[in-house]
Amino acid sequence: MDQVIRATAAKANKVANVTKVTRADIGTRPEAPALTERQEARRRRILHASARLASRGGFDAVQMREVAETSQVALGTLYRYFPSKIHLLVATMQDQLEHMHGTLRKKPPAGDTAAERVAQTLMRAFRALQREPHLADAMVRALTFADRSVSPEVDQVSRQTTAIILDAMDLQDPTPQQLSAVRVIEHTWHSALITWLSGRASIAQVKIDIETVCRLIDLTEPGVQE
Amino acid sequence: MDQVIRATAAKANKVANVTKVTRADIGTRPEAPALTERQEARRRRILHASARLASRGGFDAVQMREVAETSQVALGTLYRYFPSKIHLLVATMQDQLEHMHGTLRKKPPAGDTAAERVAQTLMRAFRALQREPHLADAMVRALTFADRSVSPEVDQVSRQTTAIILDAMDLQDPTPQQLSAVRVIEHTWHSALITWLSGRASIAQVKIDIETVCRLIDLTEPGVQE
DNA sequence: CGGTAATCTAGAACAAGTTTCAGAGTTGAT
DNA sequence: ATCAACTCTGAAACTTGTTCTAGATTACCG
Numbered sequence A, B: 001m002d003q004v005i006r007a008t009a010a011k012a013n014k015v016a017n018v019t020k021v022t023r024a025d026i027g028t029r030p031e032a033p034a035l036t037e038r039q040e041a042r043r044r045r046i047l048h049a050s051a052r053l054a055s056r057g058g059f060d061a062v063q064m065r066e067v068a069e070t071s072q073v074a075l076g077t078l079y080r081y082f083p084s085k086i087h088l089l090v091a092t093m094q095d096q097l098e099h100m101h102g103t104l105r106k107k108p109p110a111g112d113t114a115a116e117r118v119a120q121t122l123m124r125a126f127r128a129l130q131r132e133p134h135l136a137d138a139m140v141r142a143l144t145f146a147d148r149s150v151s152p153e154v155d156q157v158s159r160q161t162t163a164i165i166l167d168a169m170d171l172q173d174p175t176p177q178q179l180s181a182v183r184v185i186e187h188t189w190h191s192a193l194i195t196w197l198s199g200r201a202s203i204a205q206v207k208i209d210i211e212t213v214c215r216l217i218d219l220t221e222p223g224v225q226e
Numbered sequence C: 001c002g003g004t005a006a007t008c009t010a011g012a013a014c015a016a017g018t019t020t021c022a023g024a025g026t027t028g029a030t
Numbered sequence D: 001a002t003c004a005a006c007t008c009t010g011a012a013a014c015t016t017g018t019t020c021t022a023g024a025t026t027a028c029c030g
Helices: A003-016 A037-057 A064-070 A075-081 A085-106 A114-131 A133-145 A148-169 A176-197 A203-220 B003-016 B037-057 B064-070 B075-081 B085-106 B114-131 B133-145 B148-169 B176-197 B203-220
Strands: none
Touching (some): A037 A085, A064 A085, A085 A148, A114 A133, A114 A148, A114 A176, A114 A203, A133 A176, A133 B133, A148 A176, A176 A203, A176 B176, A176 B203, A203 B176, A203 B203, B037 B064, B037 B075, B037 B085, B037 B133, B064 B075, B064 B085, B085 B114, B085 B133, B085 B148, B114 B133, B114 B148, B114 B176, B114 B203, B148 B176
């Protein structure tokens, strides 16, 4: 539960004795340290195992030893690819989000206002999550539990989410106010998911919350106010 | 990290063999199983130790063995009062929230619109959290990481937060729409705190987010629309 | 091809949350 | 005051995330 602090400490160590540059975070997307084919395959196996275990029993069912075993990789190797369980699950989320974004792109939401389209898109995503509630649990919990050492990866997830919402709004260049609204929508989205996952809010309630927050967009949409 | 599942399982067991009713959750407020004076004192010591350790190093610094030692209580006893680290930290949050609510009540926010008053109140709370960022970290992380087994306690925290916001709005009987807005504000509040705590958003950014979401209130305030 | 640095494996070891247990201490009702 | 039930203590044990180590394997450079 507190292993994160140790992960952070370790990372600090690595930075400290820079004798041999150990490349951190093989698992992260953007920089892509050019993986071997076999490495890419390993990475894929790991993410696949992670998602499968998560689908079964959520956050707690993703046990590092089991992920390693399932993906036929030594425990140490797993940790080289993903420096902590949280990193692993956040990476899993990135992976799933990409799928999701692709899927959503195919059927753009039909709605007159940007608010409607965004609400519709989020509800579509929500229904997808409902099909794999355990997986959703694992990913969302990891995301909100992540500490500073996972910031880059979490940020990446956040950017991806923003992209999905902006896509739904179908805007060329959003105003700062609209970007603020998008931020708030993301906040609401995450937090509402959590309350649903922990059984404190119904699906209907989440729907209402999403629709409510999406009205914020209307507030900014008319645009011509200068 | 996954101990929560075991805690849940254990609780299930307790429910299962109901030969001797083991009273669960001494730590929870509302039901108040009538604690002895000494028990009340223990509970207080534990919460105090928890808060103190959290203030030092955040979530990870609150180690159950150390909390037990500091509060002069056996480990088993600590677990009898608070069935998991998460329970303990959520209870700590309840405790702090009570303080906070009391403090806020003394100086009601000055503002013309409900939106302003709420934003002002939340920023005041935010500044209080900034004074003890580690404590804030511990409490918020526990809150969002909590699973179903902690739902009642988390719900209690949520109700308390709602009360604070409604207080700031200064309404007699809010409409369903206003309640929705309050829910969304709470979502934003929590999620914004997380992004700040994990270093992904600045204080200024949090302020903007809060002010943005508070505009939702204006949307519903005029009220006379039937 | 040969050598060297990086990577991978198996497995032990460590840390902290959680559980368990036997015995000592309290409490409450009679 | 006394007995039964409950609670507390101290310590060991167990689980799972994380780290470490020594010895294979692999990738790559010449």
